[in-house]
Amino acid sequence: MGNIETLEELYKRKFDWLPDNLRNEIGHFNIFRLEPFTGEKAKPIPYKRRDYYKIMLVIGNSKVHYADKIFEVKKQALSFSNPQIPYKWEHLDNIREGVYCIFNQHFFNQFGNLSQYEVFQPNGNHIFELTDEQVNKLTTIYERMFEEINSDYIHKYDALRNLVFELLHFATKMQPSSTFDKHPINASQRISTLFLELLERQFPIEEAHSKVNFRSASDFASQLNVHVNHLNRSVKEATDKTTSQIIAERVLQEAKILLKHSKWNISEISYALGFTEVTHFNNFFKKHLQQSPSQFRNV
Incomplete structure (x- = not known):
């Protein structure tokens, strides 16, 4: 890419x-x-x-x-x-x-x-x-x-x-309204919106030496100055998904893009996505797609 x-x-x-x-x-x-x-x-x-x-x-x-x-x-x-x-x-x-x-x-x-x-x-x-x-x-x-x-x-x-x-x-108007559209904005939805904006700010990753800095719910909670339990409850209430699930989905999406459309090796992609070890990235990828990053890249 x-x-x-x-x-x-x-x-x-x-x-x-x-x-x-x-x-x-x-x-x-x-x-x-x-x-x-x-x-x-x-x-x-x-x-x-x-x-x-x-x-x-x-x-x-x-x-x-x-x-x-x-x-x-x-x-x-x-x-x-x-x-x-x-x-x-x-x-x-x-x-x-x-x-x-x-x-x-x-x-x-x-x-x-x-x-x-x-x-x-x-x-x-x-x-x-x-x-x-x-x-x-x-x-x-x-x-x-x-x-x-x-x-x-x-x-x-x-x-x-x-x-x-x-x-x-x-x-x-052609698509179903999201959870955010169904109810008046409340405190949980405001926190969830801030969380999603902070998550998206880390992407796209354009250079191999760039790195995702916030990978866990506690990382985001610290950055947003809220307790991690409060963040988790707010995100679950607003999106019907867990904080970890949303983070994993977004990291997985970026991983698939980089594997298919960049020339970076697996180690570089792993580092850019915030994994401390390539094996951690491989395990994460296999858990969600039932195949290794190399297998996905070569399909």
């Missing part, structure tokens, strides 16, 4: 040009149609993380490698990509048409926290198969984006942010 792709690299790879204002703007937003890059003109998309967000409407059959999972788009779908999770698309020649917008975190500075939406969370849903009626509704939103970005309206970027939120809410 290569280094994280920047907006500058995206423009050079796909378009061989850079917007004049790309480096001058604090926040960046743009929107494109897919037609020029499909069929025979489709270019391979490398599996890697990007430092920008992307929301894409795709018409046609294709496959998406998203983190450690593979999704098949049977007919048409709306996809959400974020800087935390690597991805790539296959069979672009089967995509008939589409449209996508890209933006960075700075574009939403003081306008909201994108990470609160499940579509941008590591364990959330990122691909949504669509009906024809849903495609028509989404197409209208994207056409409004084209209209706004090409206008002279002084507040057009505020209007574009609102349209991005329309896409976010459209997808969020």
